[in-house]
Amino acid sequence: xxxxxxxxxxxxxxxxxxxxxECRSLDFQATTMFxxxxxxxxxxxxxxxxxxxxxxxxxxxxxxxxxxxxHASLTLSTLxxxxxxxxxxxxxxxxxxxxxxxxxxxxxxxxxxxxx
Amino acid sequence: EDKVVQxxxxxxxxxxxxxxxxxxxxxxxxxxxLWYKQEKKAxxxxxxxxxxxxxxxxxxxxxxxxxKELFSILxxxxxxxxxxxxxxxxxxxxANAGKSTFGDGTTLTVKP
Numbered sequence: 001x002x003x004x005x006x007x008x009x010x011x012x013x014x015x016x017x018x019x020x021x022e023c024r025s026l027d028f029q030a031t032t033m034f035x036x037x038x039x040x041x042x043x044x045x046x047x048x049x050x051x052x053x054x055x056x057x058x059x060x061x062x063x064x065x066x067x068x069x070x071h072a073s074l075t076l077s078t079l080x081x082x083x084x085x086x087x088x089x090x091x092x093x094x095x096x097x098x099x100x101x102x103x104x105x106x107x108x109x110x111x112x113x114x115x116x
Numbered sequence: 117e118d119k120v121v122q123x124x125x126x127x128x129x130x131x132x133x134x135x136x137x138x139x140x141x142x143x144x145x146x147x148x149x150l151w152y153k154q155e156k157k158a159x160x161x162x163x164x165x166x167x168x169x170x171x172x173x174x175x176x177x178x179x180x181x182x183x184k185e186l187f188s189i190l191x192x193x194x195x196x197x198x199x200x201x202x203x204x205x206x207x208x209x210x211a212n213a214g215k216s217t218f219g220d221g222t223t224l225t226v227k228p
Binding site: 034045049105106107109110 | 161204218
C-alpha cells in the first residue's frame with residue numbers, strides 16, 4: 001500500500017509554545033489530507049480536511065486559529081498547534097488520499113504530543 | 117449528523133475462539149464502509165466494503181455489509197493473541213473525497 005509518514009513521531013513542549021507536525025505522502029500525490037486527533041481510549045476525531053492549494057475545511061468545534069493547516073504541495077501537509085496547552089496533549093494522525101492511492105486513504109504513524 | 121456505532125465496546129476471548137464485531141451506521145450519501153485494526157499507533161486498513169452481501173476475506177478475517185439494514189460485521193476465526201487490538205469501523209461519504217466518520221471502536225483482548 002501507499003506510504004504516509006509523519007514527523008515528529010513524538011514531541012514534548014512547554015505550554016504556550018507552538019508545535020508543527022508534518023505529514024508526507026511518500027509514493028503518491030495526495031490531493032486530500034485529513035487530520036485526526038485521538039485521545040486515550042477514544043476513537044479518531046476528524047479535525048480538518050485539507051485539499052492541496054486551498055484552505056482547510058475544519059470540523060465543528062475545531063479552532064482554525066489554534067490548529068493551522070497548510071497543504072502547499074501534493075505530498076506535504078502541516079498542522080501547527082499554536083500556543084499549545086496541556087489539554088492539547090493527544091495523538092495526532094494524518095491520512096492521505098489521492099487518485100493513485102487506489103481510492104483509499106492511508107494513515108501516517110501518528111504524532112504523540114505532550115504539552116507540559 | 118453522520119453516526120457510526122460499534123458493539124461491543126470491548127471483548128475478552130481465549131485463543132481459538134471466533135468473534136463477531138458489529139458496526140451500524142447512519143450516513144447521508146454513503147460511499148463505503150471500512151474496517152481498521154489499531155494497535156499502538158495509527159490504524160491499519162483491513163477491508164473496504166461498498167456492496168451488500170459480498171463477503172471480503174483475508175486469512176482468518178472476513179467482513180460483510182448489509183446496506184439495507186445499515187450494518188456490517190467483522191469476523192475473526194481461530195483468534196490469536198496477536199489479534200488483540202482496537203478494531204475501528206468507519207463510513208465514508210460520497211461527497212468530500214475520503215472523509216470518514218469513525219465509530220468508537222471495539223477493544224478485543226485475546227488471552228492465551
